[in-house]
Amino acid sequence: MIPEQRARNVAAAMHARLLRRHPGLRSGQASESLPITLGQRRIYVLPSGFGVGFGSVMLLMLLGALNYNNNAALLLTCVLGAASAQSMYGAFRSLHGLRLESVKPDLATAGGPVRVVMGFKASLRPRGPLRLVVAGTSHPFALDREARATVSVTLHAQRRGWMQLPALKLESTWPFGLFRAWSWVHPDTIALIYPVAEDGGPPPGRAGIDAQPVPLSRESGEEYAGLRDYQPGDPPRRIAWHASARSDTLLFRLHESPPAQTQWTLRWDELRELDPERRIMRLARWVDEAHRDGRAWMLELPQQTLGPDRGSAHFHACMTALAILP
Amino acid sequence: MTARAKPHPDRRAYALLIISAAVTLALHAPHLPLWLPVPAALLLALCWKFRRRGRRFPVLARYALVLALPLGVVASYGTIFGRLPGAALAVGLLTLKLTETETLRDARIVIATSAFVLMSALLFGQSLLQTALVCVALWPLLTAAMSLEPAAGPTRELMRGSASRLILALPIALVAFVLIPRLAAPLWGAPGMQVARTGISARMTPGAIGQLLIDDRPAFRVGFRGPIPARPLRYFRAVVLWHFDGRSWTPGHAALPLERLIIRDRPSRYTVTLDATRQTLLPALDVPVATAPGTLSTAARTLLAMRPVDHTLRYTLESATGYALSPQLVPAERRLGLQLPSDADPRARALAAQWRARYGTDARAIVAAALRMFHYGGFRYTLAPPPLGRQQVDDFLFRTRAGFCEHYASAFVFLMRAAGVPARVVAGYQGGYANRTAGYLLVRQSDAHAWAEVWIPGDGWMRVDPTAAVSPDRISLGATAAAQTAGAPWFLSGWWIGFRNRIDVVNRLWDQAVVGFDALRQHALLTQFGLDPSRWQSVALALGGALGMALAVGLALALREPGKRGDALATGFQQLERRLTRAGCVRRPGEAPVAYLRRAASSLLPPAATTLLTLAGRFAQLRYGGTQPPPPLAVRDWVRRARDFRP
Numbered sequence: 001m002i003p004e005q006r007a008r009n010v011a012a013a014m015h016a017r018l019l020r021r022h023p024g025l026r027s028g029q030a031s032e033s034l035p036i037t038l039g040q041r042r043i044y045v046l047p048s049g050f051g052v053g054f055g056s057v058m059l060l061m062l063l064g065a066l067n068y069n070n071n072a073a074l075l076l077t078c079v080l081g082a083a084s085a086q087s088m089y090g091a092f093r094s095l096h097g098l099r100l101e102s103v104k105p106d107l108a109t110a111g112g113p114v115r116v117v118m119g120f121k122a123s124l125r126p127r128g129p130l131r132l133v134v135a136g137t138s139h140p141f142a143l144d145r146e147a148r149a150t151v152s153v154t155l156h157a158q159r160r161g162w163m164q165l166p167a168l169k170l171e172s173t174w175p176f177g178l179f180r181a182w183s184w185v186h187p188d189t190i191a192l193i194y195p196v197a198e199d200g201g202p203p204p205g206r207a208g209i210d211a212q213p214v215p216l217s218r219e220s221g222e223e224y225a226g227l228r229d230y231q232p233g234d235p236p237r238r239i240a241w242h243a244s245a246r247s248d249t250l251l252f253r254l255h256e257s258p259p260a261q262t263q264w265t266l267r268w269d270e271l272r273e274l275d276p277e278r279r280i281m282r283l284a285r286w287v288d289e290a291h292r293d294g295r296a297w298m299l300e301l302p303q304q305t306l307g308p309d310r311g312s313a314h315f316h317a318c319m320t321a322l323a324i325l326p
Numbered sequence: 327m328t329a330r331a332k333p334h335p336d337r338r339a340y341a342l343l344i345i346s347a348a349v350t351l352a353l354h355a356p357h358l359p360l361w362l363p364v365p366a367a368l369l370l371a372l373c374w375k376f377r378r379r380g381r382r383f384p385v386l387a388r389y390a391l392v393l394a395l396p397l398g399v400v401a402s403y404g405t406i407f408g409r410l411p412g413a414a415l416a417v418g419l420l421t422l423k424l425t426e427t428e429t430l431r432d433a434r435i436v437i438a439t440s441a442f443v444l445m446s447a448l449l450f451g452q453s454l455l456q457t458a459l460v461c462v463a464l465w466p467l468l469t470a471a472m473s474l475e476p477a478a479g480p481t482r483e484l485m486r487g488s489a490s491r492l493i494l495a496l497p498i499a500l501v502a503f504v505l506i507p508r509l510a511a512p513l514w515g516a517p518g519m520q521v522a523r524t525g526i527s528a529r530m531t532p533g534a535i536g537q538l539l540i541d542d543r544p545a546f547r548v549g550f551r552g553p554i555p556a557r558p559l560r561y562f563r564a565v566v567l568w569h570f571d572g573r574s575w576t577p578g579h580a581a582l583p584l585e586r587l588i589i590r591d592r593p594s595r596y597t598v599t600l601d602a603t604r605q606t607l608l609p610a611l612d613v614p615v616a617t618a619p620g621t622l623s624t625a626a627r628t629l630l631a632m633r634p635v636d637h638t639l640r641y642t643l644e645s646a647t648g649y650a651l652s653p654q655l656v657p658a659e660r661r662l663g664l665q666l667p668s669d670a671d672p673r674a675r676a677l678a679a680q681w682r683a684r685y686g687t688d689a690r691a692i693v694a695a696a697l698r699m700f701h702y703g704g705f706r707y708t709l710a711p712p713p714l715g716r717q718q719v720d721d722f723l724f725r726t727r728a729g730f731c732e733h734y735a736s737a738f739v740f741l742m743r744a745a746g747v748p749a750r751v752v753a754g755y756q757g758g759y760a761n762r763t764a765g766y767l768l769v770r771q772s773d774a775h776a777w778a779e780v781w782i783p784g785d786g787w788m789r790v791d792p793t794a795a796v797s798p799d800r801i802s803l804g805a806t807a808a809a810q811t812a813g814a815p816w817f818l819s820g821w822w823i824g825f826r827n828r829i830d831v832v833n834r835l836w837d838q839a840v841v842g843f844d845a846l847r848q849h850a851l852l853t854q855f856g857l858d859p860s861r862w863q864s865v866a867l868a869l870g871g872a873l874g875m876a877l878a879v880g881l882a883l884a885l886r887e888p889g890k891r892g893d894a895l896a897t898g899f900q901q902l903e904r905r906l907t908r909a910g911c912v913r914r915p916g917e918a919p920v921a922y923l924r925r926a927a928s929s930l931l932p933p934a935a936t937t938l939l940t941l942a943g944r945f946a947q948l949r950y951g952g953t954q955p956p957p958p959l960a961v962r963d964w965v966r967r968a969r970d971f972r973p
Binding site for chain 2: 053054057062063065066067069070071073076079080082085088089096097123138141174176178
C-alpha cells in the first residue's frame with residue numbers, strides 16, 4: 001500500500017475511533033437509543049467568548065497588581081479568578097448526570113411545523129439552568145424540584161416520510177457565563193411526517209367510486225355542529241379563524257355529516273397521469289375528505305390495500321402508508 | 327417549561343448591574359472630586375427610573391455626557407493620564423455605559439469593567455477594610471453575572487450561589503496569592519510618582535507637623551524583641567535639621583563625617599513596619615547602632631532608604647538608648663550647629679545674649695534657663711496656634727506664646743544657637759500606642775514630633791524636648807491628649823482613639839501578612855517550605871502543582887453525584903431480595919417491591935411470613951408514605967430488621 005494512503009487510512013480509523021469513544025463531541029453522529037445519559041466522557045467544557053474577554057481583563061488586573069506591587073489588588077484578582085474558575089465546574093455539573101428520557105414528536109404534515117416534546121430527568125441535586133439547542137435555536141430550561149423538565153421544540157418538516165430528528169446540543173454556561181459545557185446527543189427517535197394534502201382538485205373520479213357519490217360540496221352537505229380545539233392532523237381548512245381570534249387556542253369546526261355516506265375506493269393506479277408525489281398529495285386529500293365526511297373508504301396502494309374502514313385509526317393507517325411510500 | 331431568552335438584560339439583571347456600579351462608585355468616591363460621584367449616583371438612579379418605565383435613555387443626553395466627562399477630568403486634574411484622572415474617567419465611563427446597556431453583550435461589558443474599576447479602587451489604599459469592602463463588592467457583581475443566564479432561578483438563590491462561590495474561592499485565592507511570583511522591578515511606570523508624600527518630611531516649614539498632628543493614620547509599627555520602652559523614651563528620630571533660614575528648617579548640604587557613637591546601655595532590638603511614605607526617611611528609635619540591609623546612615627545617624635518607600639517596608643534594627651553621640655565636635659559641625667539667619671529676630675537674640683552673659687559657657691545652665699522660661703513664661707500647647715508674623719521666633723516667644731512642638735523646637739534651637747550653644751532640630755515621632763497583648767507599638771502620623779539636640783561638652787548631642795517643658799502631657803499622653811483642652815475635633819476624642827488603637831492589631835496583621843508580602847518575604851516563606859525561589863521553575867512548579875491540585879479536587883467534587891451511596895432503603899431491599907431469591911422466591915420482572923414481598927410472605931411459614939409482611943408494610947410506608955425522604959432513623963431501623971430476617 002502506498003504510505004500516503006495508508007497514513008490516510010490510519011487517520012480515518014483514529015477519527016472514527018475518536019468519534020465512537022466521544023459521542024458528544026460532534027453533531028454528525030450515529031444515533032443512540034433513549035434514554036441518553038450525559039456522563040463525563042461526553043461533556044466538553046471550553047471558555048465562552050465572555051470567558052475569554054473576562055479572562056483578559058483579569059490578566060490585566062493581575063499584571064497591574066503585580067506591577068504596582070499592590071498585594072490587596074492581587075488578592076482581589078485571585079479571589080475573582082478562583083470564583084470565576086468555578087464557572088467551569090458549574091457548567092459541567094449542570095449537564096453531568098442529565099438524562100434525556102423521552103423524545104415525542106407530534107404528528108405533522110410535510111412543509112409544516114413539527115412539535116417535539118422532550119423529557120429530561122436528572123439526579124436529585126441542585127443544578128443550573130440548561131439550554132437545548134436544536135437547529136440553531138436555543139431553548140433555555142431549568143429542572144423542577146423533582147429534577148425533571150420537558151422542553152417542546154418546533155422543527156420544520158420538509159418532506160413526508162420518516163424524519164430523522166436533528167442532533168440536539170445540550171449546553172450550560174451556569175453560573176457566570178464564563179465557561180460553556182456542551183454535549184451533542186443524537187436520539188434515534190424518528191418523526192412521521194404525513195404527506196401534505198393537495199389544495200383543491202377533482203373529487204375521486206367516476207371510476208374510483210363504487211357507489212353513487214354524494215355531492216361533495218360540503219356547504220350543502222354538512223351542518224355546522226360546533227367547535228373543538230384544533231388537534232395536529234386536523235385539516236387547516238376547517239379552522240374557525242374568526243372564533244380562534246377570540247380564543248387562546250385554535251378552534252376547529254365540527255360538522256355534522258349525514259351518516260349515510262357511500263364508500264369510496266381510492267386507487268393509486270387510477271392516477272396514472274400524475275407524477276408520484278402529486279398522486280400521493282391527491283390521495284391524501286381524498287383520505288382526508290373521506291375521513292372528515294365520516295364515510296368509509298378503501299385505499300389501494302401498489303403494495304397494499306387498506307380498508308374498507310372508517311374512523312381515526314384507519315385514517316392514520318392510510319396516511320402512514322402514504323407517508324412512507326417510496 | 328421553556329423560558330424565552332430575552333435579548334437584553336431583564337429588569338432584575340439590570341438592577342443588579344446598577345447596584346454593582348453604585349458600589350464601585352461608592353468605593354471610589356472618597357478620592358474623587360465631588361463633581362463626579364454625586365452626578366454619577368444621580369445618573370444611576372435616573373437610568374433605573376428610565377428602565378422601570380421601559381424607556382431608553384435619551385441618546386443626545388448620553389452623547390453630551392460622554393463629551394463632558396473627559397472635559398471635566400481635564401478641568402479637574404489638567405490631564406487624563408495618571409492614577410486619579412484614570413480612575414475618574416473609568417468610573418465615569420462605567421456609569422455612562424449603564425445608560426446604554428441594552429444587550430447581553432453590554433451587560434457583560436459592564437461586569438468586566440466593574441471588576442477592573444473595583445480593583446483600581448485598591449490603588450488608593452489597601453487597608454484591610456478597603457480590601458474587604460472591595461471583595462464584598464464582588465458579590466452583587468457575580469450575582470449580576472448569574473442573573474444574565476437564561477432561566478436563572480429566584481434572586482435569593484442567585485445571591486446564595488454567588489456568596490458560596492466567593493467563600494469557596496477564598497482558600498484557593500490565598501494559595502495562589504502566596505505562590506504567584508512577585509516582580510522584583512515594575513514592568514512599566516514608576517508607581518506612586520504623583521502621590522503626595524506622607525509623614526515627616528526633610529523640611530520643617532511652619533505648620534508642616536501641624537498637618538500631621540490631625541492625621542491619625544498609622545505611620546509605622548514597631549515590634550520589640552524585648553519589652554516596649556516606656557513612653558517618655560520612645561523618640562524615633564527621622565531627620566536632623568541643621569539649617570534655619572528664618573522660616574524653615576532643612577538638613578543643609580554640608581558633608582559631615584559620621585558621628586561617633588559610644589554605647590552606654592544594652593541596645594534594644596526591634597522591627598519597624600513602615601507604611602509607604604513616598605520618601606526616603608526611615609524613623610528609628612534614638613540612635614541605631616548599625617544600618618539595616620538596604621538602608622543608609624546620615625552623618626547624624628538617622629536612616630535613609632535607597633529609594634522612596636512606595637510600599638510597606640520592614641526593617642530590623644538595634645538602637646542604643648543610653649549613648650554619647652559625637653563627644654568631640656568637629657569644626658564643621660560646630661559651625662552648622664551655631665548657624666542663624668543673619669538679621670532675624672532681634673529680641674530673641676537679645677534674650678540669648680542675656681543668658682550668655684549670666685551663665686557663660688555653661689551649656690546646661692542655658693538649657694535650663696530656656697526650659698524654665700517655657701515652663702513658667704505663660705506658654706501654652708495648642709494644635710491651632712495663632713499665625714506668626716515675619717519675625718517668626720520673636721513673634722512666638724514674645725507675642726503669641728502658643729504653639730506645638732515645631733514652634734517650641736524651632737524657638738529653642740534658635741535661642742541656644744544665639745546663646746552660643748550648638749543645637750539642632752530633630753524631627754520624628756514620639757510616643758505611640760503600646761499594644762501589650764500583641765506586643766508591638768503603633769505610631770500614628772499624629773505622633774509626629776520635633777525636638778532639639780544640644781551639644782554638651784563631653785556628653786555629645788543630648789536630647790532636649792522643650793515641648794515637654796510646656797506641656798508634659800504631650801510626652802506622657804500624646805499630642806491628642808495634650809490638645810484635648812484646646813478642643814480637638816471629635817474624631818480625635820479619647821474613646822475613639824482608644825478603640826482604634828485596640829483594634830489596630832488586626833490592621834497590623836493585615837499589613838504584615840498581606841500588604842507587606844513582597845518578593846523578599848515570599849522568598850523567605852518559600853525557602854521554609856524547601857523551595858528554591860531563586861529558580862523561577864521551582865516557584866512555577868509549586869504554583870502549577872497547587873492549581874492543578876485545586877483543579878483535580880474541583881473535578882472530583884464536580885463528579886460526585888448524590889444517590890450513588892445514598893439510598894439505604896433500596897440497598898437494604900436488594901439485600902433482602904437476594905436472600906429471598908436464594909430461598910427460592912424470585913422476583914418477577916416488573917413486580918413492585920411490596921407486591922413481591924407479600925407474595926414471598928405467602929410462600930413462607932407463619933413466623934417468617936408475618937415478619938416479612940410487617941417488613942413489606944413498613945417498606946411501603948417508608949417508600950411511598952407521608953414524609954419524603956423518609957426519616958433516616960426509621961430507614962436504618964428497617965434495614966436492621968431486614969438484615970436480621972431469615973426466610
